[in-house]
Amino acid sequence: MKVTLKVWRQKSASDKGKIETYKLDNVEDHMSFLEMMDILNEQLILEGQIPVAFDHDCREGICGMCSMHINGEPHGPDRGVTTCQLHMRMFNDGDTIYIEPFRAKGFPVIKDLVVDRSAFDRIQHAGGFISVPTSGNTQDANATPIPKPDADKAFDAAACIGCGACVASCKNASAMLFVSAKVSQFSLLPQGKVEAKRRVLNMVEQMDKEGFGNCSNTGSCEVECPKGISLENIARMNREYLKASVSSSE
Amino acid sequence: MSKSGLLKSSIARKVAMALSAFFLMFFLLQHLTINMTSVFSAGVFNDLSHFMGTNFVVQYLLQPVLIVGVVFHFVMGFVLELKNYKSRDVRYVKYKGGASATWMSRNMILSGLVILAFMGLHFYDFWFPELKIKFIEGDWTGALTEGGEPIRYFDHLTDKFMQPVRVGIYCVSFVFLSLHLLHGFNSAFQSVGANNKYTKALQKFGVAYAILVPLGFIFIALFHHFNH
Numbered sequence: 001m002k003v004t005l006k007v008w009r010q011k012s013a014s015d016k017g018k019i020e021t022y023k024l025d026n027v028e029d030h031m032s033f034l035e036m037m038d039i040l041n042e043q044l045i046l047e048g049q050i051p052v053a054f055d056h057d058c059r060e061g062i063c064g065m066c067s068m069h070i071n072g073e074p075h076g077p078d079r080g081v082t083t084c085q086l087h088m089r090m091f092n093d094g095d096t097i098y099i100e101p102f103r104a105k106g107f108p109v110i111k112d113l114v115v116d117r118s119a120f121d122r123i124q125h126a127g128g129f130i131s132v133p134t135s136g137n138t139q140d141a142n143a144t145p146i147p148k149p150d151a152d153k154a155f156d157a158a159a160c161i162g163c164g165a166c167v168a169s170c171k172n173a174s175a176m177l178f179v180s181a182k183v184s185q186f187s188l189l190p191q192g193k194v195e196a197k198r199r200v201l202n203m204v205e206q207m208d209k210e211g212f213g214n215c216s217n218t219g220s221c222e223v224e225c226p227k228g229i230s231l232e233n234i235a236r237m238n239r240e241y242l243k244a245s246v247s248s249s250e
Numbered sequence: 251m252s253k254s255g256l257l258k259s260s261i262a263r264k265v266a267m268a269l270s271a272f273f274l275m276f277f278l279l280q281h282l283t284i285n286m287t288s289v290f291s292a293g294v295f296n297d298l299s300h301f302m303g304t305n306f307v308v309q310y311l312l313q314p315v316l317i318v319g320v321v322f323h324f325v326m327g328f329v330l331e332l333k334n335y336k337s338r339d340v341r342y343v344k345y346k347g348g349a350s351a352t353w354m355s356r357n358m359i360l361s362g363l364v365i366l367a368f369m370g371l372h373f374y375d376f377w378f379p380e381l382k383i384k385f386i387e388g389d390w391t392g393a394l395t396e397g398g399e400p401i402r403y404f405d406h407l408t409d410k411f412m413q414p415v416r417v418g419i420y421c422v423s424f425v426f427l428s429l430h431l432l433h434g435f436n437s438a439f440q441s442v443g444a445n446n447k448y449t450k451a452l453q454k455f456g457v458a459y460a461i462l463v464p465l466g467f468i469f470i471a472l473f474h475h476f477n478h
Contacts (some may be wrong), residue, residue: 072345090413104338
C-alpha cells in the first residue's frame with residue numbers, strides 16, 4: 001500500500017518545528033506502525049536526510065515508550081493497543097497519516113516525536129511506592145490476606161504502563177488517569193494503606209506542579225488508554241484526596 | 251497536610267465546581283416546580299412567587315447564596331478553562347477529540363456561555379424588574395393595584411412569553427442547558443468520587459434529569475406563548 005505521512009519534525013526542544021510530508025510506496029498491511037516508521041527512516045537515510053526520532057523499546061505493548069499521536073489520536077485509531085501494536089491494516093491504501101508527538105506542557109518535545117515524560121517519574125517519586133523493611137526480615141506478601149475484588153482492582157490499576165496517552169488524548173492535558181492508577185494500585189492493598197494519605201496528597205501536588213491540566217471528566221483518557229485503565233480510579237483518587245485533606249496528618 | 255492545600259489543588263477545584271453544580275441543579279428543580287404551577291393555576295403561581303419574592307429567609311439568606319453559587323460556578327468555569335487551555339502550549343495539527351469524548355463534555359464552556367447569555371436576558375426580563383419594584387419603588391405587595399391581591403407575577407410571566415423571538419431564544423437556551431447537564435450531572439458525581447455499583451443507574455437518572463428539566467422549561471414557555 002501507498003501512504004502519505006505528515007510527520008512533525010523538530011530539531012530540538014528550542015526549535016519551532018513543522019510538519020514535513022513523506023511518501024512511502026512499499027508498506028505492507030501486516031507491518032506494525034513502528035516497522036513502517038523504520039522503513040521511512042531507512043528511506044530518509046538512503047536519501048541523505050536525518051531520520052525521524054521516535055521513542056520505542058519493547059515493541060510488544062509493555063514498556064509504554066512509544067508515544068505517537070496518529071491521525072488525531074494517541075496510539076492511533078485502534079483501541080487497547082500501543083503504537084507498536086498498531087498495524088498498517090488499520091489504514092487504507094492512499095491514506096494520509098498525521099504523526100505528531102504527544103502534546104502537553106508537562107511533556108515538552110525533545111526532538112521530532114520524542115517527548116520528555118520524566119514528569120511521570122517525578123510524580124511517582126513523590127509517593128508512588130510503599131516503604132517496606134528490606135533488612136532480611138521481610139514478610140512474604142502472600143502472608144497478608146487480601147480480598148479478591150481488591151486484589152483484582154489493584155492489579156487492573158497496576159496495568160498502567162505510564163505511556164501518557166491519557167494526557168495526550170485529554171483536551172485539558174490532564175494526567176489524572178495515570179496518577180489515579182498509581183494511587184489506586186497501592187491504596188487498595190493493606191501494604192499501601194499505611195502511607196495512603198501522604199501518597200495521594202504528594203502525588204497530586206507534584207502533578208499540579210508539572211503543569212498538567214484539570215480533569216473535566218470527558219472520559220477520553222479511558223477510551224484511549226492502551227491498558228483500559230478505568231475512570232473508577234479517578235473517582236477513587238478524588239475520594240482519597242478529600243479524605244486525606246480533611247483528616248489529621250499521619 | 252501537604253503544601254498544595256485543599257483549596258489550591260486541581261482536585262479541590264473540581265470538587266468545588268461539583269458542589270456548586272449540585273446546588274444549581276437542585277435550584278433548577280425547585281425553579282421548574284414553581285414555574286410549572288403557572289400551567290395549572292395562576293393563583294398558586296402568584297402565591298408561590300409572592301412568597302419567594304418577599305420571604306425574609308429566601309430573599310436575604312437563600313438568594314445571596316444562590317448568587318454566590320452562580321457567580322462562583324461561572325468564574326471557576328472560566329478559570330479552569332483558561333488553565334486547561336494553557337496546559338497544552340502547542341496545539342495538535344490534527345486532533346480527533348470526538349473519537350473518544352462526547353461533544354457535550356468537550357464544549358462545556360460553549361454551552362456555559364450560552365447559558366450565561368441567557369441568564370442576562372432572564373434577569374433583564376424578570377429579576378431586574380422585581381428588584382426595581384421592590385427595592386426602588388418600595389412596593390412589596392405583589393399587586394397590580396393598591397390594596398389588591400398579589401397577582402402581577404403571572405401577568406408578567408405571560409406577557410414575556412407573548413413574543414415569538416423571546417420564546418425561541420428561551421427554547422434554544424434550554425437546549426444548551428440540556429447539553430450542559432448531559433455531561434455536567436454525572437461529571438459532578440465523578441468529581442466528588444462517586445463511582446460505584448450505583449453509577450450506571452445514576453447515569454441514567456442524570457440523562458433523564460438533563461432532558462426532562464430543560465424540556466419542562468421549554469414546555470412552560472411554549473404553553474404560555476400559545477395560550478395567552
